[in-house]
Structures are given as structure tokens and as C-alpha cells.
Amino acid sequence: EAQVTQNPRYLITVTGKKLTVTCSQNMNHEYMSWYRQDPGLGLRQIYYSMNVEVTDKGDVPEGYKVSRKEKRNFPLILESPSPNQTSLYFCASTWRNNSPLHFGNGTRLTVT
Amino acid sequence: AQSVSQHNHHVILSEAASLELGCNYSYGGTVNLFWYVQYPGQHLQLLLKYFSGDPLVKGIKGFEAEFIKSKFSFNLRKPSVQWSDTAEYFCAVNQGGNTGKLIFGQGTTLQVKP
Helix, strand or coil: CCCEEEECCEEEECCCCCEEEEEEECCCCCEEEEEEEECCCEEEEEEEEEECCEEEECCCCCCCEECCCCCCECCEEECCCCHHHCEEEEEEEECCCCCCCEECCCEEEEEC | CCCEECCCCEEEEECCCCEEECCEECCCCCEEEEEEEECCCCCCEEEEEECCCCCEEECHHHCEEEEEHHHCEEEEEECCCCHHHCEEEEEEEEECCCCCCEEECCCEEEEEEC
8 A cells, every 4th residue: 555654653752852753655756755733834844855865954944854865764853852843743755846745644743 | 935825724614505715825936736635633635736727626525726826826615515524724835846845824724513
């Protein structure tokens, strides 16, 4: 089944403790992206990747890192999480950047 | 900077009422336009998209949207809503070309009363 898989679905952590949210797609998509969803703000793009080893900042990249060593994986790394990074995170992928996105099921992160 | 604005933040309708959700964007060049829907507790799913051609596009579940270039708008419509349409709706805009940036509106929560 074609899908975008994020893990974990829920994560509660403390300020400063490094964490990684994984994202994997099995559709051989070139384009992958991370968003955070906050009430009243919609989805805001954190980082995106046009292909392996090609990443770029979205609108809200501060406090986040990504890597794209393989086509299928696009992990989101929070080196030192802070409470303002408490949010719902979505990974998405598609064939090309201007094609409809396939979304993962989301990761709800709480940083205390 | 580019922006996408959805005018209605929270809409409450009764079943069978007609729906129109507004979406305006700020980019003046070629754009690709999308409407996504997020049912409670789920991820976003594509409702419909516009790349080029007929500005009136039809999507799933009876939804349609009209692209009006002169008004920078891409409003979503449905003639008769159902309780199952209760969800959050997002408009999104991508510049034509290889830019990688997709910008979402703030979202509109639709509540349909049975």
C-alpha cells in the first residue's frame, strides 16, 4: 500500500532532549517536506527536499534539522527542543513539488 | 512574501445548506492551487487541484472550486453539505515552476449540524 509513515504518533519530551521524528515513503517520490500545524496558523513548512542530498528551508526552519540521505527517508531532528515546538507535525511527499501531496498521519509532539 | 488567506475561520451550517469557503493568494505569477481536507483526527487529503485549463474544477465528494485569476481567488463550493463534511479545510498555493514551496492558508473549520 502506498503510504507515508511517520513515527512516533505521539511524543512527550522535556526541554533540551534531542529527538528525531522519522518519515518514510514507499512511492519513490522525489519531493518530501515537513510541516507543523498550529491552531489558527494552518500548516507551515519547516523544511523540504527536492531529492537526495538536496534540502532547503521552508518558512519556519529555526530549531529544526533534516537530512535526506536516501530517497525514501526524511527525518526531522530537534537538537534541543523547546516548549514552542509543541505542535502537530506532518511529513508529506510527492512526485514533483507542484503535485498533490501525500501526507503521513502526523506526530503530536509535546515539549515540557 | 507570498501569503494565502482564508476568510472564514469557523463556519457552521445545517445539512443541505450550500457552502462557499473563500481563498485568496498574493502571488502574481503562475500558480498551482489546491484544497485539502482534514477530517477529525486524520491527516490531510486532497479535495481538488487546479494547474491549468478550465478554471472550474471538480473534486471528490461533490466539491468544486473556481479559479478567478483577476481576483487571485480559488473559492471552494458545495451545493449541499452533509454532516460527514464536518472537517477542517485548507487552501494551498504553489508557485509554478521548481520552487518547492507550498503555502497553506490558516484553515477553515466547517461544522455541519444534522
